Amino acid sequence: MVEFQAVQQRGFHNYYDENGNIAGFEFKFVPRYYKGLWFTQCRFGNVEVDGEVYDRDCISIIYDGIAYSREELFDLKRYWQFRTPIVVRVPKKGGLSVGYHDVVMNFGWVLNYNGALEKEKDGSGLGNMAHMFGTKNERRMLLCR
Amino acid sequence: MTEIKKGHPSRGISVYSYQALLGRTMTLDDVFEEMHDTGATCFEFLTSYIEGYPNPSPKWVDHYWMLCEKYHMQPAELGHWCETHLHRGPKMSDEEIVEELKQDFRLANLLGFKSLRTKITCTNVLCDPEPGWQSYIEKALPYAEKYDVRMQNEVHLPTTLHTPHIREEYLDFIRRTGTDRFGFNIDFGTFQTRAAKGMEDNPMFHFDDVSKPEEIVEFLPYCWTCHTKFTYMDENCEETTIPYRQIIKLMIDNGWSGNLVSEYEGVLAYNSDKNIQEFAKAMVGIPEQVRRHQIMMKNILGY
Amino acid sequence: MSEKAATKGHPSRGISLYSYQSLLGKTMTLDDAFEEMYDTGATCFEFLTSYIEGYPNPSPKWVDHYWMLCEKYHLQPAELGHWCESHLHRGPKMSDEEIVEELKQDFRVANLLGFKTLRTKITCTNEICDPEPGWQSYIEKALPYAEKYDVRMQNEVHLPTTLHTPHIREEYLDFIRRTGTDRFGFNIDFGTFQTRAAKGMEDMPMFHFDDVSKPEEIVEFLPYCWTCHTKFTNMDENFEETTIPYREVIKLMIDHGWSGYLLSEYEGALRFKAENSVEDFANAMEGIPDQVRRHQIMMKNILGY
Numbered sequence: 089m090v091e092f093q094a095v096q097q098r099g100f101h102n103y104y105d106e107n108g109n110i111a112g113f114e115f116k117f118v119p120r121y122y123k124g125l126w127f128t129q130c131r132f133g134n135v136e137v138d139g140e141v142y143d144r145d146c147i148s149i150i151y152d153g154i155a156y157s158r159e160e161l162f163d164l165k166r167y168w169q170f171r172t173p174i175v176v177r178v179p180k181k182g183g184l185s186v187g188y189h190d191v192v193m194n195f196g197w198v199l200n201y202n203g204a205l206e207k208e209k210d211g212s213g214l215g216n217m218a219h220m221f222g223t224k225n226e227r228r229m230l231l232c233r
Numbered sequence: 234m235t236e237i238k239k240g241h242p243s244r245g246i247s248v249y250s251y252q253a254l255l256g257r258t259m260t261l262d263d264v265f266e267e268m269h270d271t272g273a274t275c276f277e278f279l280t281s282y283i284e285g286y287p288n289p290s291p292k293w294v295d296h297y298w299m300l301c302e303k304y305h306m307q308p309a310e311l312g313h314w315c316e317t318h319l320h321r322g323p324k325m326s327d328e329e330i331v332e333e334l335k336q337d338f339r340l341a342n343l344l345g346f347k348s349l350r351t352k353i354t355c356t357n358v359l360c361d362p363e364p365g366w367q368s369y370i371e372k373a374l375p376y377a378e379k380y381d382v383r384m385q386n387e388v389h390l391p392t393t394l395h396t397p398h399i400r401e402e403y404l405d406f407i408r409r410t411g412t413d414r415f416g417f418n419i420d421f422g423t424f425q426t427r428a429a430k431g432m433e434d435n436p437m438f439h440f441d442d443v444s445k446p447e448e449i450v451e452f453l454p455y456c457w458t459c460h461t462k463f464t465y466m467d468e469n470c471e472e473t474t475i476p477y478r479q480i481i482k483l484m485i486d487n488g489w490s491g492n493l494v495s496e497y498e499g500v501l502a503y504n505s506d507k508n509i510q511e512f513a514k515a516m517v518g519i520p521e522q523v524r525r526h527q528i529m530m531k532n533i534l535g536y
Numbered sequence: 537m538s539e540k541a542a543t544k545g546h547p548s549r550g551i552s553l554y555s556y557q558s559l560l561g562k563t564m565t566l567d568d569a570f571e572e573m574y575d576t577g578a579t580c581f582e583f584l585t586s587y588i589e590g591y592p593n594p595s596p597k598w599v600d601h602y603w604m605l606c607e608k609y610h611l612q613p614a615e616l617g618h619w620c621e622s623h624l625h626r627g628p629k630m631s632d633e634e635i636v637e638e639l640k641q642d643f644r645v646a647n648l649l650g651f652k653t654l655r656t657k658i659t660c661t662n663e664i665c666d667p668e669p670g671w672q673s674y675i676e677k678a679l680p681y682a683e684k685y686d687v688r689m690q691n692e693v694h695l696p697t698t699l700h701t702p703h704i705r706e707e708y709l710d711f712i713r714r715t716g717t718d719r720f721g722f723n724i725d726f727g728t729f730q731t732r733a734a735k736g737m738e739d740m741p742m743f744h745f746d747d748v749s750k751p752e753e754i755v756e757f758l759p760y761c762w763t764c765h766t767k768f769t770n771m772d773e774n775f776e777e778t779t780i781p782y783r784e785v786i787k788l789m790i791d792h793g794w795s796g797y798l799l800s801e802y803e804g805a806l807r808f809k810a811e812n813s814v815e816d817f818a819n820a821m822e823g824i825p826d827q828v829r830r831h832q833i834m835m836k837n838i839l840g841y
Contacts, residue, residue: 089565092257092505092512097825098568101575120506122252123281128319162321170281171256186833198318201355205363211321230829232836233577258563513818 090171094120095193095227099175102183102233110183113137114150115229116173117193121221124172125197127151127164131215133194133223135178142178144194150175162211184231196223240489242481244530245275245309247460248282250497250523253505253515255282262300267520269304271527277458277494278346279312280337287336289343297344308345309492310385310418310458313337314352315370317363327369334373338380348457348492350418351384360392367406370415377414383457385418391439393423394448407455416455419444420496421475422462429465429474431500446479450487458492464499466525470532481533493534495526545794547786549835550580550614552765553587555802555828558810558820560587567605572825574609576832582763582799583651584617585642592641594648602649613650614797615690615723615763618642619657620675622668632674639678643685653763653797655723656689665697672711675720682719688762690723696744698728699753712760721760724749725801726780727767734770734779736805751784755792763797764789769804771830775837786838798839800831 091098099116119125132149135142148155151174156164168174176193196214198206206216214223246268251259259267261282268276280286284293301308316333317324325333341349353370354363370384377384386403388394399417407415423444432438449456463472481493497519505515551573556564564572566587573581585591589598606613621638622629630638639656646654658675659668675689682689691708693699704722712720728749737743754761768777786798802824810820 089258089563089568090256092253092509094506098572098575101577122249123279123314124286126316126319128321129316165319167286169284169286186836200314200316200318201352201360202358204356205318205354209322230826230833232575232829232832509818509822510815513814513821516817517814 090118093227094225095191096173097229100229100231112179113184114175114177117176118173124170125168127161127166127168129198131196132158133214136192137189148177188228188230190228193225194223237488240485243275243492244273245492245494246273247277247494247496253502258516265300265304271524275307275309275492277310309494310348310350311341311346312350317354327372330369331372335376338376338382341382342380348383350387361398374412374414384415387418387420388423389420390422394444417452418458420460420462425475427474432464446476453487453489460496461493462496463526466522470525470528478533497522542793545790547798548580549578550797550799551578552582552799552801558807563821570605570609576829580612580614580797582615615653615655616646616651617655622659632677635674636677640681643681643687646687647685653688655692666703679717679719689720692723692725693728694725695727699749722757723763725765725767729785730780732779737769751781758792758794765801766798767801768831771827775830775833802827
């Protein structure tokens, strides 16, 4: 089961490199939308924590155990299963401190109805669904490790 | 003039009604058990609810059929999306689009669905289709025949049965090709005359130009499944903003025997991810709303 | 003359799955609970026999899945909560042999699932948990099997029971000393040290704090104690529990060389109210994992790891 929020607290922790040092933090994310999505139509944006911005081209998206860059996902003709979270992995030396953090995941997708077709054919934006659903997913979460 | 034999629509439910809870507090098994409780005999599924879509495992397919048998539920309609912009850059070629459609037709066939809600790419809120759709849909017709499925464009408010593209594009296509593999899923929301309780201040919905019940008659020959949409059922199991009895009488009197699938799309669903209290309300309220709607449908149909 | 200082203990920081019981099977699967525990940095856990699918005969498939979860989330089995049934059937109490058969079954399951300690619920006859007479007889007969399956039974000391409640010394401690066993002892629930109601629990008539255990009382029991419930009923937003002398009790344990398992066990208002209304359930859904996370942060602050 997933939590009802898009940004999941379950799975929110720092991650470690092979020497046991904190290399960054990660959390899980599952769109609130009522259907799954083709990864080719997904538009991943920046991550923000406590106001600090982590560029979308520096984060990894892990799906079914495989890590992808945002750019790689444009060519992944694979269906992101409904209510199946991805892991968003953000490198940050020393990681996040123990305690509460305001986490934002910016995310959009290409919607084929209820609006104009996506204008940015290079996929640099967040798709064309913002007018219906918004692209900012925010949650205050407690990090322990 | 011979009298038309009365129709006998099937009473069903769209799994979409429970989407706010699926994977959060309800498994697919839970949903089937819940639907069984209502006395519904058929259901709508979305491709997204197929585990491993577009290549479900034989294990999942077996489990799906086990659920259908255990809970006496017939597959009615599979909601799918006719993707034309899967990749960055220009629109896909007809051949590429048809390949995607074939994949969904095969799946629908595997899972027992005879009708599809086919979402054609639209370019505005009125759902005017992206130009050129006739070309690839026509190329897909032989495959719809092969896999025994019928594509249906959904007529969903703010689209009405008299929105120009319905007649000028879709009906024109059907008449020109003579196909019985393309038609309409008429969402009952298109007949809604005012906002239901809890939806009054939702700016997305306007009811100044809606479909009239009698408009449905002309479309019935091209219609196999309809969404019996509702946004609020009162405690007497009545829906008071859509002329349900009048429409269904017209359908039955005109010999229509398709699937009527209850589709909840009310305030509980819209608010469910706002905060934990709203989610909790949806958790309890949505299954209750569907149960109430099924009771109304049973009262109307007599079964 | 200086006494030789004991080597400091190094207790493990863990969680009781019971903390999540209001949510288990409703909004959380067992997999979810493991993932949730992993997030906290806990290294071990308590399970209840009830959470074993197919108990008392779990399938090899389930057992494999269980061990997969332990490995994936780096969690060690600490304690298995089980019930020493003596009245399974209508009519008279079961014979010692029948009771021991049931115990053996749980010992085997504990062994299969990697638990070295048990919270063994002996049938009690009143609120202070005075044991049903005759328990010594079947527990003594079960000792060789506890040895065989390498498990240690522990009677839980849970408020209103205190460490000076007569049966603790007169029955349980007496039994341990008489038999010389190291297979029977105490799970000391930290609630027994609680001095006043925590936030949200003020009007719960079940709980009284006029006669509770004193921290120093724990020392005598440490040799017979391998796992404790670090009970809590409310954690504030600064990751503090203010009604139980946590630091004092844990310092005593460490200074006396105690290296067992400390398992966070949430048993607060969110859990008691979870079934009252859908609003209360919503609060539990959000609040319980948060409470456990806060408690684990406090434990990390106290232990230093």
